[in-house]
Amino acid sequence: MKIAIIGAAGMAGKAAYQEAVERGHEVVGIVRNEEKGRAVLGSDARLLVKDAFDLEKSDLSGFDVIINAFATAPDKAYLHVDLAAKLVALFRETSSPRLFFILGAGSLLDHNDRLFVETIKTIPGADAWISIPVNQYKQLEFLRQVDNVNWVGVSPSAQFVEGEKHTPVLGKTHLLTAADGKSHTTSGTMAVAILDEIEKPSVHQDRFTVSD
Structure with a gap:
């Protein structure tokens, strides 16, 4: 398949890029900084050097799947919602490409059926970065209203860290x-779950979660 990865130089994007290449897919990393992109993904990596918000339909229409691994600073966390809206707007009333969003854990429920983002808010020092999980939750809420675009979302467990891949355990x-x-997901495990879902689709216009 032809797969594009927005934010391919980040933790999640890098792992997804490497897993997709390993499986023989035709992969393009979309990055803002070519030097950083090649440093992270390799000198021979296939890159599209462009800001995510400058992407046009013509840049993306040839792909089967677009993985959104976009990350940003807390003071710009609203961009998670804005980029989702942009991608959805580009591909309204289409079935291809499939839009694959890497979301946060905040929108998941704990064992008391309470939104995890509410627990995150109580962590000491969370005020400095809480806008990220809050806006990732808003991103999912936006996507849940979209019924004429081929999208899927995935959330990691409470701790999402760089690491080697394990056999994914899936939930909803x-x-x-x-x-x-403990509740954790490595970037490698996340990448395996994403590529498994790309190769054998089972989730449509919904979100699933993955654990180590």
Whole structure:
């Protein structure tokens, strides 16, 4: 398949890029900084050097799947919603490309059926970055209103960290815990889950979650 990855130089984007290449897909990383992109993905990486908000339909129409691994600073967290809206607007009333959004854990429910983002707000020092999970939750709420675009979302567990891949454990609406009793997902495990879903689609216009 032809796969484009927005934010390919970031933690999640890099892992998805590497997993897709390893599986033999035709992958293009979309990055703002070519030097950083090649440093992260390799000198021979296929790149489209362009800001995500400058992307046009003609840049993306040839792909089967577009993975949105966009990340931003807390003071610009609203851009998560804005970019989702832009991508959806480009591909209204289409079935291809499939839009694959990497979301946050804040929109998941804990064992008391309480939004995890409410727990995140109580973490000491969270005021400095809480806007990111809050806006990722808003991003999912926006996507849930979209019924004429081929989209899917995925959320990691409570801790999303760079790391090697493991066999993914999948869920839908609630936080998962790994075998060690903790809630975590590595970037490698996330990449495996994303590529598995791309190759064998099972989720349509909905969100799932993945754990180590």
